[in-house]
Amino acid sequence: MSDLNETPPAYPADWLEVHSMDLDAQGVARKPDGKVVFIDGALPFEWVTANTHRKKNNWEQASLTAIHKESAQRVRPGCPHFGLHSGACGGCKMQHLHAGAQVAVKQRVLEDNLWHLGKVKPETLLRPIEGPAWGYRYRARLSVRNVIKKGTVLVGFHERKSRYVADMEVCPILPPHVSAMLMPLRALIASLEARDTCPQIELACGDEVTALVLRHLEPLSAGDIDKLRAFATEHQVQWWLQSKGPDTVRLLDADSPQLSYALPEFGITMPFKPTDFTQVNPHINRVLVSRALRLLDVQKHERVIDWFCGLGNFTLPLATQGREVLGIEGSEALVARSRDNYALNQAQAGQPLAPTQFVARNLFEMTPEMLVADGVAEKWLIDPPREGAFALATALANIEQARLGAEDAPELPPQATGWTPPQRIVYVSCNPATLARDAGLLVHRAGYRCVAAGMVNMFPHTAHVESMAVFERI
Structure with a gap:
């Protein structure tokens, strides 16, 4: 039996121990003087040597030259074009890391961002949403x-x-x-x-085209x-x-079949054009929509707002559950497509969809007055682009701070009398940094607690982190 107090083996001074992996899938190590080194191709828990090609005061960037102690999570890449060599494809960054370990790294990135940027710690960590690691990119x-x-x-x-x-x-x-x-x-x-x-x-x-x-x-x-x-x-x-x-x-040929995907759990079919925004990974999208709606837990008597609604990926399933739905999106073209998709599914659905309205608005210029004008909704779903939903979260926080009489708060809009904030918010994010920023506003200024959060592995083998967080009104 080994001695628990046994000192670790001494390695040569130029060897670096990789402690973690950053959002760009670079191994992160420290030199003896504490200087951080980012190493392309290195994995956590490996001992490596690397060639520095960029130096700054507090950090260096380096390329892997040798692995002396290999991680148990290192695997053979599944694509012949992946690697660090000249001419290697840049589409993936993590094929050398076991798929399960990729998920763990991304979950840690989400938690670190929430805490370090937003000072938010979820009460519960949701199980990561995973799907096929190959053939997923539609x-x-x-x-x-x-x-x-x-x-x-x-x-x-x-x-x-x-x-x-x-x-x-x-x-x-x-x-x-x-x-x-x-x-x-x-x-x-x-x-x-x-x-x-x-x-x-x-x-x-699409599913067929x-x-x-x-x-x-x-x-x-x-x-x-x-x-x-x-x-x-x-x-x-x-x-x-x-x-x-x-x-x-x-x-090219007008008689071609229609491009579409289905959300069979809700009996919804979503026609789309090839340049419309849709999720890259349809396997994950079906699970994502299902979990988001389960966490939102919309009741038949409740009104819901779907912010950044796009084609209606969440809006139409929500219309199978609530009393009334409002979908708000920045693009007039997508709003028009959403209305068409609603009409199509209303005609085809086994049960009538709830009354649903779609509105085009610049959500990056949201104000408390605009927010109150949209009316009371018991539940919100937010699914913004990478920029996040800062203006929306700020408007909600400003209303709360005004009601609390905070010195730095703007005046409460006159029409806010009788308006109440949503009891629950589900926020679907494609950028953990902007999610953390907005979560900080919701938790520290808007009167919410973060009851759950978890990552969504929409893009296996890449450093892209999607996630979901749930906020409850205190």
Whole structure:
């Protein structure tokens, strides 16, 4: 039996012990003088040597040169294009780390952000939402480049820390039928007259339809259109063409089937256009919607507001549960699509959906007056972009502080008499830093407690952290 007081073995002075991993999937170590070193490719609990290529007063950035003591969580990457080598694909950052350990790292990032940025500690940690680690990415933006020097066309993600397109033959995080299409797509583009003026292909997969949006800087010839149609028939895809901005996107052949995804637990079908915002990972999205609504626990007599409602991904399922729903979104186009989706599902649903209104508004300019004007709702769902919901949380906090008579609070809006804040809020986030900032406002100034939080592994093998937090009125 070993002595518990036994001193750890002495390692050479240039070896670094990796203690943790940061949000960019870099190993974090400290030099003997306490200086932090961020090391590409290193994992927690490894002893490594690294080559420093950037120095600042308090930290250094380095590249891994050797692993002397390997982590038990290090695994063989599942993609031949992943790595630290020149030309490696930059689409993933964590394939060398076991999928379960990736989830643990992201959960820790969420907890650290909530505490260090918002001084918030959830009363309960939710079990992480996980799904397939491969073949999950139903949305992607693939760069296209005709590389004359190499005599080939490249289609894929950018190289690691580079503006060049990676030379990808497969991509295991894309659905298998799309991964198998990468080389045929390269051959197709190479055969087009417009090979030099097609910089991008956007992928959007529905439950039954795979759509490809070809960005073209010049009009396509009749011959090129024929080749696109032949490719669509052979590979069972539909082409959309984009000549300029997003408003120019059009379906090549109008009789093509509709792009959509289903939320079967709620009997909802969501048609969408390939450039609309939808979740990248449909497997996780179904679980995400289900858990969010379960945590919100909307009753038949309750009114709900869905902030940043998008296409209605949460709004329409909420309409199967509550008395009345209000969906608010910044984009007029998405609001129009939400209304269409509501009408479609109202006609198809086995049970009538609750009365639901959709409104377009800039939610980054929210004020207490606007908030009160939207009326009382017992429950809120918030699902903002990466910028978070700072203006919304601030407006709610200002109303609470005004009611408490705080010196620094603005005046209470006259119409606030009788207005009450929501009893429960479920906040779905794609940025733990802005979630932590907004959580700090809700907990320390708006009168809420954070009863639960947990991470959502929407993007396996990347450093992207999605999460969910639940707030209850004190």
